Amino acid sequence: MPVALDLQPRPLDHLAEAGEDGASALVLRDRTLTYQALRRRIGVLAAWLAEIAPEKGARIASWMAKGELSCLLPLAAARAGLVHVPINPLLKRAQVAHILADSGAVLLIANKARLASLELGDIPASCRKMEEGEAWSDAEVLDRFLPPSSADPGEMAAILYTSGSTGRPKGVVLSHANLWLGAVSVAHYLDLAADDVVLGVLPLAFDYGQNQLLSAWKAGACVVPLDYLTPRDVIKACLRHGVTTLAAVPPLWVQLVEQEWPEEASASMRRLTNSGGALTSDLVAALRSTFPNARIFPMYGLTEAFRSTFLDPALVDVHPTSMGKAIPFAEVLVINDRGDLAEADEEGELVHCGPLVAQGYWRDPERTAERFRPAPPMSVYGGMAVWSGDRVRRASDGLLYFVGRRDAMIKSAGNRISPQELEDVARGTGLVVEAVALGVPDERLGQAIHLVVRPVVGVDDPQGRLPGLLMKELPNFMQPKVIHWRDAMPLNPNGKIDRTALMRDLTA
Template identity: 40%
Template sequence: MIKTIHQLVKVQAEIRPYCPAIGEKKRWLTYAHLNEEIETLARSFLSLGLNQSERVAVFLPKCFESVISIFATSAAGGIFVPINPVLKSPQVGHILSDCSATILITSKARYEILKSVLPVAIKYIVLTDDTDEYVSSSTVLSWFQLHTLALRDSSLPDILESDTAAIFYTSGSSGPAKGVTLTQRNLILGAQSVAQYLDSSSSDRLLLALPISFDYGFSQLTISFLSGGSCYLFDYLFAAELIRVVQQELITGLALVPTAWNQLANLEWPKEASQNLRYITNSGGSLSEETLKKLVREMPNVKPFLMYGLTESFRSCFLPPEQALKRPKSIGKAIPNAKIFIINANGEECEPYEQGELVHAGPLVAQGYWANQEMTDYRFKPSPNRINEVPSEQLAVWSGDIVTKDKEGFMYFVGRNDDMIKTTGYRVSPQEIESVIDKHDSVVDIVAFGVPHTNLGQGIVALIAVKPGLQVNDLLLSIRRFCGLHLPTYMSPHYIDFCIEIPRNPNGKHNKTALKEKYQNIFQEISSNLELQ
């Protein structure tokens, strides 16, 4: 019985040792080779003194080294922390400090940028490329040096399915990113649940185009390894590159977020590109009906799976392909191993067409937020169907998403009950954006919020109060450059406006309700003006 994610690879290495497991560019690793690399690196971690549940952070683009590092951390009994490669040093520094990582796996260029924000808890930095200038350092190792530390005869520890395996960082409605803490069981059951309704098999070849730090992206690996299929790692800049790789690598399963699907829907799919494609999936935001119809028209034999989830409980719902065009706005029903409730303001389960908060219960629910009891208590509460006679808490995660259901039980997303911005597949904290822009010398006050955007889900608007007498054009350019230096692209405002004073409500807080109403159609207006030009 498979209980840990590294066992997924080990089992496949015994069943199909010479079959491809992961690919990158023109290289492929077989399951036997991948398993050998994982176990060697796990022994190297143990030689470095990695203790049970210590955190190993991986700050790399999608590559063999990032996958091997993650699964080796699991095999050594550590907790892996994948960090989105597009994050800037302030965000990376926060994550490293928050989880008290002791080992950082990264590249030379990234290490140089991070030097000023590295916390004291870091004992070793492992660079996956050239380390010539660090040869005398006792704390900076090359990928090759790390491998030489492995003791071939040493045994790996026994890992329990209840052991903490990973911390995935996700933005909240306020403050910096929080670490969602997941057990081995969370990850294994998540893979099994999705693989079940996708009907995954060893003949599948998945394209991993999403960040590994995104649970939706990471699950492409676990689903693939669970079924004995293969997974191709790919970073892209333009949507057309995706179509080329789907065709070139004979991809059967493609998982993306709405932003990418919107771009792909406007491109022509050669018959050869989709002839091997068995299914496509969407998560990280709703897919427009227009985009869905275009995709189905371009790929008539491909099954579309529309999914909804949150990092705190992996995946919650999916809409079967046969319902996609019938109910294109639905997020579907609960996936296997999930129990979904819609709870109203009185704490009661909603009737059909009554709006309430989506609550997810069951074994996919995370342990909570790393070192953040206050937010854990706020989001993780007793399950609505708990058995009072059972002493254990039976926790559920309260999503903050307002949904409704029809008489047949299909659910529909309505909105959020907090200020969270959902853009390009990411959940973004307005406060995190505000805290960065506020450091600009010319900024007196700043408020950030999301409004509807056709392609992004929500576009980020920043309204900034500035010192009088400044030239707006110069200031706009300066602030955009500042955001480019200190914020990842997906957090940078899509529209910036200036004012003397930001409106506030009677409680003295920014009046976001009025501001959202004022800027509700700003991106539609911008699009219309561009068309007129």
């Protein structure tokens, strides 16, 4: 039976209490943790964290691949009264240094190679660093156990860093209640059950990826975390573990349906979930052909409110371009430019209200005030709402359709990328005086990153040196697909670089 829609949130670490003692909870490379073992390990890890970071609300950062520690930290930190700050393992030293400084983390746990990549000054003096293995060995030597917490669900539990349309990543503050209710909502509408096996291919620092873990455990299901190198790795994992649930972003789906799937690998699949970009009709058809027994769940969300909508699988073929309707616990309003509730088929801004709305941006009242504002008067929930900046319309049947983004964010391969961050890095090389990053429509990536630059006069070989410097400073998903060199940038009437003209030039 589906997970009950209980609107009463609990401390986040209680999610581990849902499964049967002997049932599989987490499949690791060398062993499988039952729910009984999972609960024990969370308690041991939480006791150690409380010992080394006794100040309530202290931030604990993790920068690591998927494994036991990265999967248990969200619950163990919450149990210890701490705040988990997961860092995407694909990020490089500049982004990591920013997150550590901005969050005020008191501890960074990572592997030896990642720690070695950081330079002097990247880790604040108040932040201790530790290797993954050392953390576990210290916890086991301490040999204490912290029982389930009685934390106020309104307390802060995590800070997830996400790129904004301008500047460096900003931290979205999430409470126990935000994460708990998100897990309950998704487990319910996906109809997850104790006999499900969820393959976790998405980064755990991504709200979509972390929710896979939490919603599966709320249902008493089993999670198989996977850091894959090729689509074949995903297929092998599905075959080996009898995977029933797979979540991905469109570029990965494109790669997966291009592969030959043994019937034994796809036959067990019950559901496919998609976010981070829209599915096309052709891709839906290919997914149905590859996974004939699976229901397809297109979804839309934003880190500031976790997730807003999903499309009922029964409607996917009839309304393939729809975002669907609000998920449980979410209220989604379409507000027109006059501030009124939009009429049917009238374009407006998507405004998300309800208990999934995050607490704002960490230590950034100015940007918080821009995005988190009082809910419109017609809201049932009231309180604070997330004004998404996304333009949508609601059809007469209640289904929502995406129109466009108000900001200039680039969405490539499921990643939200700040143009300004990329531009700042390019200019920081000293090779270019102007830089503009644009997202150009791309069949495989959704948007491909094109970087338009004007070189500094007199520098030696800027075209040959720039790609290497960008590779050093930026993660792979932020690397431009094409760098365009210009002697001059087009300007608009205000004297600013005309991004619209550049986009027309690149797409002509």
